[in-house]
Amino acid sequence: MIIIRSDSFLKDFKKLPKHLRKQTEKQLKLFVQDQYYPSLQTHKMNDSRNIWEARVTDSYRFTFQQKGGVYILRHIGAHDILKNP
Secondary structure (H helix, E strand, C coil), X not given: CEEEECHHHHHHHHHCXXXXXXXXXXXXXXXXXXXXXXXXXXXXXXXXXXXXEEECCCCEEEEEEEECCEEEEEEEEEHHHHHCC
C-alpha cells in the first residue's frame, strides 16, 4: 500500500491541534495495516468521484481515494469536511 498525502490533506493536518495530529497518525498506522480496521469505520461516500472516508475520532474524519495500490489522502478535519470531500 502506498499512501500519498495531498497538499490539501497536509494543509488541513497542520491546522489540527497537536492531540488530533497524534490521533491521526495512530489511525493512519491502523489504516496501513488494515483499511477496514473497526475503529476506522471506513466506508465509501455517496460521491461519484469514488471518495471514501475513515474515522479519526467521533468528530474528525479523513477522506481518500484509492487507485490500484495507491491511496491518496484528500482532506482531514471535523465532520463537516464531508460536505466537500
